Amino acid sequence: MPIVHATTAPATTLHYVDLGSGQPIVLIHGWPLSHRMWESQINALVAAGYRCIAYDRRGFGDSGQPSGGYDYDTFAADLNDLMTELDLHDAVIAGFSMGGGEVARYIGRYGISRIAKAMLLGAVPPFLLQTADNHDGAPQSLFDGMLAGVTKDRLAFLDAFFPNFYNSDANYPGVSGDLIPFSKWVAWGASPIGTQQCITAFGTTDFRADLAKFDKPTLIVHGSADRIVPIDISAKKSAPLIAGSRLEIIDGAPHGFAATHAETLNALMLDFLAR
Numbered sequence: 001m002p003i004v005h006a007t008t009a010p011a012t013t014l015h016y017v018d019l020g021s022g023q024p025i026v027l028i029h030g031w032p033l034s035h036r037m038w039e040s041q042i043n044a045l046v047a048a049g050y051r052c053i054a055y056d057r058r059g060f061g062d063s064g065q066p067s068g069g070y071d072y073d074t075f076a077a078d079l080n081d082l083m084t085e086l087d088l089h090d091a092v093i094a095g096f097s098m099g100g101g102e103v104a105r106y107i108g109r110y111g112i113s114r115i116a117k118a119m120l121l122g123a124v125p126p127f128l129l130q131t132a133d134n135h136d137g138a139p140q141s142l143f144d145g146m147l148a149g150v151t152k153d154r155l156a157f158l159d160a161f162f163p164n165f166y167n168s169d170a171n172y173p174g175v176s177g178d179l180i181p182f183s184k185w186v187a188w189g190a191s192p193i194g195t196q197q198c199i200t201a202f203g204t205t206d207f208r209a210d211l212a213k214f215d216k217p218t219l220i221v222h223g224s225a226d227r228i229v230p231i232d233i234s235a236k237k238s239a240p241l242i243a244g245s246r247l248e249i250i251d252g253a254p255h256g257f258a259a260t261h262a263e264t265l266n267a268l269m270l271d272f273l274a275r
Helices: 035-049 072-085 099-110 140-152 154-165 179-188 192-204 235-241 260-275
Strands: 001-008 012-019 024-028 049-057 091-096 115-121 218-223 246-250
Touching: 001 072, 001 179, 012 072, 012 218, 024 072, 024 099, 035 049, 035 099, 035 154, 035 179, 035 260, 072 115, 091 099, 091 154, 140 154, 154 179, 218 235, 218 260, 235 246, 246 260
Parallel strands: 024 049, 024 091, 091 115, 115 218, 218 246
Antiparallel strands: 001 012, 012 049
């Protein structure tokens, strides 16, 4: 099992898959999933001649489950360890949901010397929390409620969470009835502590200063019907903060559009990569 060493305390190991050859595409999963969420994208990207590296965030998937380090400075340091240990250059880094925070904080802290392009897919930047200078954000009570639910009964929380993650009541054509059970199975294996602490990380971290440092072509994709990370407080606010970014809205798509609208997302990613 390939791993890289995440050196920021508490140190741990990061599991990753590395498939294909060509320009490296680093895929960073969302909460509370793992690299397994990228199956459709990996297939399409490898077939198109790209090298795909999809890793599990600390605490998730097959990576180590340390007692702490579930904050974006540490997540960005972990990504830097991966980029450095694998000696990646001319890479494209793509983050889904909370993974978009890694993309933003990595660029904010470590710069763009190893990066050719970036993608924010259903991503949490620029800043989800409602504050005095972010009136449209979500109230602290929302994240407090999520944390309380996960802490009290994580499995029950996930059971209620994923139908809204995928807008299962929309009955998208071609979506397997096993998608939600599979997602719950992936999420069940995550660190309970990591699952909890990541809520604070993605709910309260301000990425606005990080986005100001983006100086590479950036693709932003979001579903218009996202119930988890509403487009009006995320993608539509990120796009003006990243000079020259390209915003693509998938009409009617939920948060989990990497699965429900895989062909649409794959086409957008491949078109962006080819430019």
